[in-house]
Amino acid sequence: MLRRLLSPQYNRKRRVILMSVSPTRQAVWYAVKYFVFIIILMAVAAVLSAVFQFVKVSTESRAAYNPGRQKIIVDAGHGGGDGGAVSDSGLLEKNLNLELSLTLRDMLCAAGYDVIMTRSDDSMLTWEGAPSAKSGDLRARTEIASANPDALFVSIHMNKFPSASVHGVQLYYSPNHPASKSIASAIRDGVRAQLQPWNERPLKEAGSNIYVLDRIRSPAVLVECGFLSNAGEAAMLSHAEYRQALALVICSSLLDYLDKAG
Numbered sequence: 419m420l421r422r423l424l425s426p427q428y429n430r431k432r433r434v435i436l437m438s439v440s441p442t443r444q445a446v447w448y449a450v451k452y453f454v455f456i457i458i459l460m461a462v463a464a465v466l467s468a469v470f471q472f473v474k475v476s477t478e479s480r481a482a483y484n485p486g487r488q489k490i491i492v493d494a495g496h497g498g499g500d501g502g503a504v505s506d507s508g509l510l511e512k513n514l515n516l517e518l519s520l521t522l523r524d525m526l527c528a529a530g531y532d533v534i535m536t537r538s539d540d541s542m543l544t545w546e547g548a549p550s551a552k553s554g555d556l557r558a559r560t561e562i563a564s565a566n567p568d569a570l571f572v573s574i575h576m577n578k579f580p581s582a583s584v585h586g587v588q589l590y591y592s593p594n595h596p597a598s599k600s601i602a603s604a605i606r607d608g609v610r611a612q613l614q615p616w617n618e619r620p621l622k623e624a625g626s627n628i629y630v631l632d633r634i635r636s637p638a639v640l641v642e643c644g645f646l647s648n649a650g651e652a653a654m655l656s657h658a659e660y661r662q663a664l665a666l667v668i669c670s671s672l673l674d675y676l677d678k679a680g
């Protein structure tokens with residue numbers, strides 16, 4: 419090809435072609451090209467301007483709604499070698515906790531909150547020097563809360579009880595911060611208003627048996643989302659739609675609480 423381009427015969431042909439285009443037609447051709455170029459530039463500028471405006475407006479509205487960019491720690495209980503409770507049908511608590519927590523994370527992020535996940539995959543957390551994998555996992559979760567003292571801590575779990583008839587969402591709150599009980603109360607009210615009007619289960623203050631709530635000093639609650647020991651509730655929890663409904667109730671209740679708390 420190169421040899422062909424350099425050949426006098428080829429260039430002679432090309433000169434003939436160029437010479438055959440009149441100066442007027444060349445001018446029109448350049449004008450058309452220039453016009454198309456300007457149109458493309460204007461279209462790109464319009465798209466960029468629209469994108470910029472969208473980002474600006476959404477950032478402003480989020481800032482107005484959440485001026486301090488409240489942080490929320492979503493703690494998916496268990497994980498990895500610690501499966502948590504197991505239903506008769508073989509549902510593992512750790513998987514349900516994670517799926518619900520990831521949905522809750524997405525909802526809270528969409529509402530403009532900064533979300534920190536204690537885990538976002540099927541693994542245990544680790545803490546160097548801990549006497550066991552389980553104690554290291556729990557310690558690491560509390561350390562995430564300690565590192566973010568201005569964050570609300572929301573732990574997601576599934577329940578289990580010897581009596582198979584027991585069912586319904588149960589809220590625990592940390593005794594170490596006065597806001598914990600208010601947050602638990604907001605979520606319990608949301609659950610009753612939107613999902614379980616029959617749920618009379620009272621809020622419970624966490625004792626030393628719930629390590630994370632016992633240790634965390636900032637506002638912290640634990641949501642037991644349902645009993646895997648109850649066949650009906652376990653079947654509901656196995657459906658993504660029901661877990662999404664639970665995540666939505668928790669999310670909207672947190673938003674209600676934060677709205678009222680100012």
Ligand SMILES: [Zn+2]
Nearest residue numbers: 495502575576
């Ligand atoms: Zn659990």
